[in-house]
Amino acid sequence: MTTAARTVLTLAALTLKEAARRRVLRALAALTVVLLALSAWGFSRIAAETDSLTSGEAKLVASQVLNLVMFGMSLIAALGTAFLAGPTLAGEIESGMALSVLARPVHRSAVLVGKWLGLVAFGSGFVAVAGLAQFLIVRATVGYWPPQPVAGLALLAAQTTVLLTLGLLLATVVSPMASGIVSVGLFGATWIAGVVSGIGEVLRNESLARVGTVSRMVLPTDGLWRGAMHSFQDPTALAQFGAEMDGFPFLSLAPLTLTYLAWTAVWVALILALTSVSFLRRDL
């Protein structure tokens, strides 16, 4: 194994251990359990009410509510990783914890990539476990199973990755707390931009619609989120009622394009490279 690979893996393992042992994880777990319990109750109510609906309507309702709950989940994942990503780098520089690590025979970029990899593994693991639990709850209560669960969860994991990469970049230039707050703020802003552009499309207002397109390029979280939603919702129900639901924030009409996925990968690589440059130049 080369030195760089060893550094990356060592730092990734260290970051995972940090995530597992710090209070962030417990807070995240508690929030998730609350959300899962609430959704279990909610879905059981839906199951009780939907006797009067057609099966297509019931599926559409289940899709929407599932997407709503998954949005909450992705928000928790985003908050958790953004507030983990910032402090893990900026906090270590500020406290002096980085000094003894970086004085070892390691490249700074390998340390950075190791941290990033550990955070990605943590965020993706969280999304996979919590998402799967949610699907099982939905199946047990209303008997609905999303058409593409794996692809959807992968897109949610990608969304988390995008946000934590941004958190790392911000952490090299501003304070740890500020980096968490700013990246969550940007996440919220692009989501709102996405909703605004949905309304724009309904109203046939092109400049409003363009807001979402641009913001989805600048920060790919909202685009990935829409792709994830598309994999969670029932296609037949959507085909039936879709036209009426245009612009609704918790349904997505179009799947993601490969081009957009490629752009997301490029975006992550770019931001990571930028972080690396900023980190390399930094005096500790």
Add this chain to the structure above:
Amino acid sequence: MTAGPTARPGGLGVDEARRLAELPPSPAVWCSGLRKRYGRQTAVDGVSFTVGRGEIVGLLGPNGAGKTSVIKILLGLVRPDAGEVLLLGRPARDPRSRARVGYLPELFRYQPWLTPGEVLALHVRLAGVAVPAEERRACLATVGLADRADDRVGGFSKGMQQRLGLAVALVARPELVVLDEPTSALDPVGRADVRDLLLALRSRQVAVLLNSHLIGEVERVCDRVVILDKGRVAAAGSLPELLGRRELRLRLGGVSAGAEQRLAAVGPLTRDGDSFTVALPAEADPTTVPDLVADLVALGVRVHAVEPGRISLEERLLGILRAGREGDR
């Protein structure tokens, strides 16, 4: 491919390789012309020095002299504006130059969610050295943390964290150890432990660069000192070179003019009542003092006390720094 006996372009011939192997090993630290500015504040201004293999060098100077900045430049933590650094023969730009370097930062803090044993394991892995678990445990024991090996670092006091920092600096079998104020948080016992540690390192031929406020400590263990002031090297040299003069303090009764002449014959003499101080030559003959005492007694002088004295490093340091301040005016 076999290496021929003659030199090939771009490669080393056998003769050259042998000559290289016979060269004395490159110094532990070699730096030249280091410069660093923070905004308008010049922190390091043309610093050059070397630390030989197995040598203990003290880095001294007032607060803000640039000691920590120099150390961070050596370790690649701060980018110098100018200057070159070689660590153990490799340019410091190459991270591998730090493979055999241990470091205790001035601002020391270790992962609070790990145990000391895990911190050492982490550093050993990053250093790329295979150090068995018993050796790591022994290293914790040398800094007095053996019984806390399984507690979280988060619950440690400042002094215990500094001890852990010392263990981190020592664990990966270093050939050079850089300690930035290693006793700042330690109790007197801890300081004595550090002194013993330094002496043990010297006996194992490990080079040490040490920055400490406790000049007495530096004086006791260092082979050489480098004195920094306002980012510049104000003085450097071995302790005998820097402290040079030794002196003899005597308390005498019934001193005649002849006896005073005999005293003055040894070296410059100062008198304060019945106390006499004679500066001894740097390379004094071992018989100088006994001969002097015998002659004084023969001259009828009552000898109450004779004690060798040395200008302390502290006095010398203050002298050098004051001279620097006056030079500025």
